[in-house]
Amino acid sequence: MNELQCGTSPIVGFRFSLHPMTDRFVEVIKGAMKETDTSAVWMHTDDVSTVIRGKQAHVFNVAKAITLHAAKTGVHVALNGTFSVGCPGDSAGDVYLDMPDELLNQDETKQYVSSQFALYPMNNPDYMSVIYREVDRAKERGVFNESMHYASGIHGDIHDVFDFYEEAFENARSDAHRHLVMTVSMSINSPSHEGSVKR
Numbered sequence: 001m002n003e004l005q006c007g008t009s010p011i012v013g014f015r016f017s018l019h020p021m022t023d024r025f026v027e028v029i030k031g032a033m034k035e036t037d038t039s040a041v042w043m044h045t046d047d048v049s050t051v052i053r054g055k056q057a058h059v060f061n062v063a064k065a066i067t068l069h070a071a072k073t074g075v076h077v078a079l080n081g082t083f084s085v086g087c088p089g090d091s092a093g094d095v096y097l098d099m100p101d102e103l104l105n106q107d108e109t110k111q112y113v114s115s116q117f118a119l120y121p122m123n124n125p126d127y128m129s130v131i132y133r134e135v136d137r138a139k140e141r142g143v144f145n146e147s148m149h150y151a152s153g154i155h156g157d158i159h160d161v162f163d164f165y166e167e168a169f170e171n172a173r174s175d176a177h178r179h180l181v182m183t184v185s186m187s188i189n190s191p192s193h194e195g196s197v198k199r
C-alpha cells in the first residue's frame, strides 16, 4: 500500500495530553489511565502525550472515561487533543478494528466541562459549510457556548459534550472526503467556571 495515501482505513485516533493543575499530577494522569478499561484500543503513552487508536466508538468511550476519572479527583484539569481519521500511516493497531462493539466504560457520573473545538475537513473545498453544519448541531444539542476565532465553545455535562463531539466527527466526513481532523481543548473544575450558567 502507498504509505502516503490517505483515506483507506476506518481506524480513528486520538492523541491527547492531560494537564492536572496540582503537584499530584503524576497520580492524576496515571490513575485516570489505570482506572479506565482501555482493552478495546491500541494505546501508547510517552512523556508528552498519549495516543489511542481503534473503532470510533471505543476511542470516544475511552477518551471520555479517562477525562472523567481525572475530573473526579476534583483537581482542575486541562485536556488538549487531536482526533484523526482517514490517514492510517502505519497500520499498527488495525487489529483493534475487530473488537466487539460493546462499550467497556459506563460511568454516568455528571461532570460539567467547558471546551473549544475546531474541525478540519481535509481536502474538502466545501469545508466551511461542513463546519457551520456541525456548529448548528451543537446549538440544537444545547451544548453550544460561544463563537470565537479559530474554534467554537462547547460546554455542558461531559456525556452530552462527548456525544456531540462523536456525532460531529462522524458527520463532518464523507466517502468523498474521508480524512478529518478535529482538535479539542477542555477545562474542568476550573475556578473560572464560577458564575457560569450551566453547571
Ligand SMILES: Cc1ncc(C[n+]2csc(CCO)c2C)c(N)n1
Binding pocket: 016, 017, 018, 019, 025, 026, 029, 030, 045, 046, 047, 048, 049, 050
Ligand atoms: C494523557 C497524557 N499522557 C501523557 C502525558 C505526559 N506525562 C506528563 S506527566 C506524566 C506522568 C509521569 O510519567 C506523563 C505520562 C500527559 N500529560 N497526559
